[in-house]
Amino acid sequence: MEEHFENEMNLEFISKSANEAFARISVAAFASQLDPTIEELADIKTAVSEAVTNCIIHAYENEIGIVKICAKLKKNEIIVQISDNGKGIEDIELAKEPLYTTKPNLERSGMGFTIMESFMDSINIESIVGVGTKVTMSKKIKKEEADQQKISQMTSMP
């Protein structure tokens, strides 16, 4: 059965660093339908910014390419997919290591994936060298409140 999403948006732009702000603000505006807290929204913006920056400086290495974002809403969850047709990642586990960077000369901190991992609930990276990379991240909004509701529903059951 096909998964049911309540809303979806797609975004495509060329890999210019000026678009980093556009990308994260667009996803944040879309996510705001779920009524997130300011902190949750900041987390989503930061994670998107990291993923889009990776496309621009690592995947395309400042050549012009297309960055695609697909964001979906499902109940209280946002799923963001950010993909490129760039050079790909040879060793994903190594790329995820905190402080690992292939571009220390550009003052890159190597914290991109670490931030995505800790600011979102889940992250999945698929990459083929020479073909491209797809990063899928998800985050549940108002998790605590939803959990609270569930508990109160359960305890009120006869």
Place this chain on the structure above:
Amino acid sequence: MESKFYEKDKLLVFKITEEIDDHSVQKIRRKADYEIERFMPKRVVFDFNCVTFMDSAGIGLLVGRYKFANLLGAKLEVTNLTQSVNKIFEMSGILRLIPVTTLKESIA
């Protein structure tokens, strides 16, 4: 980004007013290095009070300025970290290297 140099204390303050990402750091970095070289301060302080967004580019920016300031005999400090900025710095461990300070001086 605005900057102000306090001659008496050899203190150079940078007040970052833009969102910090891979795009904006390029400009911030150029201006900061230029001003540090021009004034040769003893202390360099980055003020984050007006920063509404920062991603990992901010870590690279600070580590780079830390090295550059050290090279020229200056000490780097940060001040007025907002909650979201602090979250990223805490994660990176950079605050073990760069002290958080409070400033009497401020840029109006």
